[in-house]
Amino acid sequence: MYRVPMIRKELVAASAEPLILSLLAKSESYGYAIIQEVKARSEGKLNWTDGMLYPVLHRMENRGLIKARWGESETGRKRKYYALKKDGKVAMAKHHEQWSLVHAVLAGLKQEKYV
């Protein structure tokens, strides 16, 4: 069976922001949970270096796309929760539009090749 290889780091980096925005659009979350969800959804193919997520989150916070608050988990452990802001929703819509376009072009070309 054909196995999807690990995704290249350039693509991993480019997809970080749209993935984070899309995950936060569902509900607020924290760094560790974001990484675990991305790994689970990509079946481990999107392999982020865990620590690299935090500079991306901070950059997005500085740009006003997301907001953060300190809270506590059910086990009492301190956590920094991130949530989407209005600007983040706009940025997410743009990302979806652009990634869908790229996907549509690629899918079209692939279909033509095998027709």
Place this chain on the structure above:
Amino acid sequence: MFDLEQKISDWRAQMLAAGIKSPVPLEELEIHLRDEIERQKSGLSEQMAFEISTQQIGQPKTLDCEFKKSERTFMKRNAQISAGVIGILAGVGLMVPGFIQLRNELAVADDKLTLFLLGWALIGMSAVSLQRLIRPKLFKGEFEQVKMTPLKQTLKIGAGMVVTLISLAFLMPPTAQAAREGSMRFEDLAFLVLGITLLITGALVAFCPYKKRAA
């Protein structure tokens, strides 16, 4: 005997030595590390779980570089906003002598006029740089930037500034006269209204390169 708390403390020291000095990122990274160790511990020894988790988090130097990049973006934006505000204040400062002379004598000497125009240009340039940073945030998703070539954008801003300057020529004499005499004639009022209209039009032409987003 493996001491997890001691190892985490050593790891923190390594992060600090690499340059991650601000408490928030370091605390977040440590919380992440503890979560990952907890998960790994279910099938591995504490020592193995710690080693795998620290590898997974990444090298201290690489992380520090990424955090510094993020801080630089933030600092650059703040510096641009500060420069814009200082530019506007300096521009107003340069315009004050010309305004005072105009109010007192209804005329402006050449040297003060030069300062006046220089001040206005400075305010215009600072306003343009500020609006690029601030406007997109004000309008959220309702407006989008009109795409235009740099030449067309410069011409548009220039035209807007010329209209604004003309508006000032209409505005200043009646305003100065009203300030001196304490009253305003009807024709002066008409010039004032025309001046304000031109001022708003000029400002919109110069500083509003946005259009309403299509539904």
